[in-house]
Amino acid sequence: MGGGGVLLLFLRFSGDSPQYLHVHLGLIGGWTWWDRDHQQLAGRPVVEADDSNVRLRLRSGRGDAERSAELRGAITCTLVDEEGLDSAVAELGPDPLRDDADPDVAWAKVRKSRKPIGGLLLDQAVTASAGLIWRAEVPFLAGVDPHRPGVDVTEDEFTTMWSEMRRVMKGAVERGGTEITTDPEDRPQTDGHVSRDDAFYVFRREGEGCLRCGTPVEVAEMGTRKVWWCPGCQPR
Ligand SMILES: [Zn+2]
Structure with a gap:
């Protein structure tokens, strides 16, 4: 959610022992999208920014179809195992958007x-x-x-x-x-x-x-x- 919202993300990477990417955008975190010539396609405009606040970079496609996504400024960006995932979720309070929240x-x-x-x-x-x-x-x-x-x-x-x-x-x-x-x-x-x-x-x-x-x-x-x-x- 934008504005004053907070975005949490858990992304599962399967394998013998699955790993989870835990992202929390916080106040200033956000994703930016780029084409292969590093022209920005979407996200909050990045003007003359250095890479010091880049927390994660993902790349897909080849040639003209190449796209990359950068996560900037997020307060949390960590890779956790099953146990780490459980404790990260347990620390969260109920989510008002969920019908089963208590x-x-x-x-x-x-x-x-x-x-x-x-x-x-x-x-x-x-x-x-x-x-x-x-x-x-x-x-x-x-x-x-x-x-x-x-x-x-x-x-x-x-x-x-x-x-x-x-x-x-x-x-x-x-x-x-x-x-x-x-x-x-x-x-x-x-x-x-x-x-x-x-x-x-x-x-x-x-x-x-x-x-x-x-x-x-x-x-x-x-x-x-x-x-x-x-x-x-x-x-x-
Ligand atoms: Zn009033």
């Missing part, structure tokens, strides 16, 4: 933690696929300040966050990756077109009026990254 596993971690809910939602051990957009938008949708410690989040509030996470993530997948959290009635433009500015309630909207209550949206550092919230709609 939100109680995430709730058990949240309710015991003094860390802010906005940080917990980014922690892969709590939820497997949340990103920067969701850690801001999901607390908004549940009416919870992202600074509130996990221990002070009620079960009802967490249940709302989980179901909102599922709803907005599934919507993004159905739209081919376009992330939108706002309801149509909250968008200033009513012609059906959703501009990037109207797609979110608080994400990257610092200083602008909240789409629901008009209070200026706030921004702060949380961990090493930003978080946005509406002081009017999201009590501490």
